[in-house]
Amino acid sequence: MSAPTVTGSMSSLTLGRRRHLTDLVMRGLCGVAALGAAAVLLLLLGHVVIQGAPALSLQLLTSLPTPLGVEGGGIAHAVVGSAIMVGLGCLWGIPLGIAAGMFLSEYAGARTGSFVRFTADVLSGVPSIVIGIFAYTIVVAPLSGFSGLAGAFALGLITLPIVARTTEEVMRLVPPELREASLALGVPRWRTILAVVLPTASTGVLTGAILALARVAGETAPLIFTALGNNFFSLDPNRPMASITLTIFQYAIWPYEYLHRQAWAASFLLVLFILIVNVSVRLAARNSGVR
Amino acid sequence: MHPGARSTSESTPPVIRTEAPMIRPQNPPVEAPAIGMRVARLSAWYGKHQAIRDVTLDIPERNVTAIIGPSGCGKSTLVRCLNRMHEVVRGARAEGEVIIGGLNIYDPAVDPVALRREVGMVFQRANPFPTMTIFENVVAGLRLTGRHNGRELREVAERSLQRAALWEEVKDKLNTPGTDLSGGQQQRLCIARALAVNPNVLLMDEPASALDPVATLRIEELIRALRDEIMIVIVTHNMQQAARVSDQTAFMLAGEERVGELIEVGPTTQIFTNPRDKRTEDYITGRFG
Numbered sequence: 249m250s251a252p253t254v255t256g257s258m259s260s261l262t263l264g265r266r267r268h269l270t271d272l273v274m275r276g277l278c279g280v281a282a283l284g285a286a287a288v289l290l291l292l293l294g295h296v297v298i299q300g301a302p303a304l305s306l307q308l309l310t311s312l313p314t315p316l317g318v319e320g321g322g323i324a325h326a327v328v329g330s331a332i333m334v335g336l337g338c339l340w341g342i343p344l345g346i347a348a349g350m351f352l353s354e355y356a357g358a359r360t361g362s363f364v365r366f367t368a369d370v371l372s373g374v375p376s377i378v379i380g381i382f383a384y385t386i387v388v389a390p391l392s393g394f395s396g397l398a399g400a401f402a403l404g405l406i407t408l409p410i411v412a413r414t415t416e417e418v419m420r421l422v423p424p425e426l427r428e429a430s431l432a433l434g435v436p437r438w439r440t441i442l443a444v445v446l447p448t449a450s451t452g453v454l455t456g457a458i459l460a461l462a463r464v465a466g467e468t469a470p471l472i473f474t475a476l477g478n479n480f481f482s483l484d485p486n487r488p489m490a491s492i493t494l495t496i497f498q499y500a501i502w503p504y505e506y507l508h509r510q511a512w513a514a515s516f517l518l519v520l521f522i523l524i525v526n527v528s529v530r531l532a533a534r535n536s537g538v539r
Numbered sequence: 540m541h542p543g544a545r546s547t548s549e550s551t552p553p554v555i556r557t558e559a560p561m562i563r564p565q566n567p568p569v570e571a572p573a574i575g576m577r578v579a580r581l582s583a584w585y586g587k588h589q590a591i592r593d594v595t596l597d598i599p600e601r602n603v604t605a606i607i608g609p610s611g612c613g614k615s616t617l618v619r620c621l622n623r624m625h626e627v628v629r630g631a632r633a634e635g636e637v638i639i640g641g642l643n644i645y646d647p648a649v650d651p652v653a654l655r656r657e658v659g660m661v662f663q664r665a666n667p668f669p670t671m672t673i674f675e676n677v678v679a680g681l682r683l684t685g686r687h688n689g690r691e692l693r694e695v696a697e698r699s700l701q702r703a704a705l706w707e708e709v710k711d712k713l714n715t716p717g718t719d720l721s722g723g724q725q726q727r728l729c730i731a732r733a734l735a736v737n738p739n740v741l742l743m744d745e746p747a748s749a750l751d752p753v754a755t756l757r758i759e760e761l762i763r764a765l766r767d768e769i770m771i772v773i774v775t776h777n778m779q780q781a782a783r784v785s786d787q788t789a790f791m792l793a794g795e796e797r798v799g800e801l802i803e804v805g806p807t808t809q810i811f812t813n814p815r816d817k818r819t820e821d822y823i824t825g826r827f828g
Contacts, residue, residue, distance in 0.1 A: 425666040429729070432624055433680030433736055434656030443683050447670040 293519065300516025303509040309517075312481050319506045323514055325481040329490040333396050333475060334465050336485065337403030341464075342457045345408045349415025349453075354441050365413075372409035377469035379405050384473035396482075396489030399475030403467060407460040414456025418449040455533050462525040466518055468493035492518050575600040575770045576621070576740065581635035583616050583625055590616040591799040593635075596789055603762060603771045605785035605807065607778055609822070612791040613799020614774045618742045621772060622658035623651040639740065656684070659738035663745040665725035667717035667732070674713040676728055680736040695735050702768075703731035704761050723754025730761065734769075741765070743773040747780065759784050778823055782811050790819045 307322060314321035348368070352361055383402035388394055422445050430440040446453070468491075471477070477494040478487070492514050499511035576598040583591045591613035598604050606614040619625040620633045623644060637644045644654050667676045675682070677696040686692070696713070700706040705727040709720070717728055726746060733741060743762070747755040762771055762784045775781050781788050788811070789804040803816045814820045821827055 429666045432655055432660035434652055435683040436652050439683050444668055
């Protein structure tokens with residue numbers, strides 16, 4: 249082609265104006281899409297707050313359901329049930345997940361590692377209703393029937409792969425020099441992992457564990473076939489147990505206005521809990537500088 | 540208690556010398572030094588790649604041996620074989636003999652974990668444990684092997700920090716994080732940590748290559764001070780450093796297949812003034828490497 253001339257460069261200026269216009273339009277469209285996504289979240293949160301906040305009261309949290317059709321009452325049984333099942337679920341799911349993550353990061357060979365990693369990824373992708381049916385088949389059906397324990401089993405099963413993969417990721421970030429420094433002092437490998445590698449990764453491990461807890465606190469489907477729900481206050485994990493999510497589901501389909509209001513309040517409570525946990529974990533992680 | 544605890548260089552911090560002689564005056568040998576470590580036909584591999592071949596080398600007691608050579612000549616691999624840290628890398632293995640105190644450390648009966656308490660190691664990059672304080676770092680090797688006597692730990696910490704010439708600088712802030720120290724101080728903290736388990740041999744893999752000149756000189760002073768108490772094997776690609784700190788120098792070079800071999804070993808003065816091998820001479824006169 250010929251060498252660029254002054255007029256040639258002028259004509260490219262006009263072309264540039266069209267490009268500039270395309271750029272503006274595309275940028276605008278992306279902005280609108282981003283705004284739309286944020287707006288949906290804000291609308292949803294706003295709706296839950298507007299409907300739920302006025303109905304949330306100490307009385308709601310501390311009293312039990314009234315007989316059907318009688319105004320008043322509360323969801324104390326569901327709050328306690330959720331706390332017990334989430335607690336028990338995390339009690340087995342999180343330690344096992346941390347151990348699995350430790351195995352993946354420190355011990356697994358290439359082949360076993362990729363196999364276990366793949367299984368964990370598939371498990372965390374399994375729809376939670378399927379986890380519920382699975383728990384029904386191996387815990388509820390052969391044993392004594394619906395129970396809080398079966399619910400905790402299903403919730404733990406959901407935390408397990410999440411915690412395993414986050415633990416693996418953060419332990420891999422620990423520099424190999426630290427492992428070598430410890431081994432070179434004559435410290436056995438298992439002790440090195442527990443006393444040097446794990447503490448160095450602890451902020452990340454804790455973050456993963458708490459986010460897994462917040463995730464299962466909002467699960468409904470795995471509890472339908474396991475904990476079943478309960479309209480009465482129960483601390484016995486061998487019996488059917490209420491949860492906040494199951495209560496929202498039940499109350500929302502009853503034809504009583506006061507129950508709808510309680511369901512909104514419970515939704516607000518749940519969203520508030522998850523929001524607070526997420527924000528505080530992120531703040532704590534930022535302040536301690538996750539490695 | 541430490542039956543093997545040797546008299547320390549007391550608490551006077553080493554003076555930083557502004558001019559270090561290229562070659563340290565050697566004391567005339569009074570008697571033939573006892574052999575502390577004997578390396579015989581040692582070869583090492585990473586997977587299929589052979590890193591060093593048939594290295595044979597004697598290291599006397601109370602001696603600083605420097606291993607020099609260009610990058611990739613296998614000098615780091617050689618020292619990592621001396622406390623069996625080499626085999627920590629996946630797929631790595633070694634053959635041959637390393638005899639310390641009459642015992643071949645590659646004998647199947649030898650526990651590599653116990654061996655590493657006798658043969659300590661300091662790495663190129665200072666690597667204090669980031670979750671531990673200065674004090675906890677120094678006594679980590681003791682605590683993590685089940686020794687928890689508070690008085691013993693405090694005594695060992697003070698003695699080790701003094702031997703590493705760090706005590707005066709940190710004695711008032713033992714409970715601050717080890718990673719708050721400067722780079723040179725962190726490396727001396729790592730030396731103190733290695734000394735705290737009271738090893739007979741200290742391996743140093745380019746311990747000063749990430750430090751500034753002043754911090755480097757302090758490490759070199761420290762090596763000279765420790766010389767009378769402990770066997771030291773130091774890897775360095777800084778020839779002046781080898782000349783300054785060592786009694787004996789070993790020169791390694793990788794051949795065409797990138798397999799490192801020992802070319803020549805001898806008293807440091809002889810290696811630097813009158814090398815027997817042409818390749819050693821070419822290297823130390825800066826013709827390559």
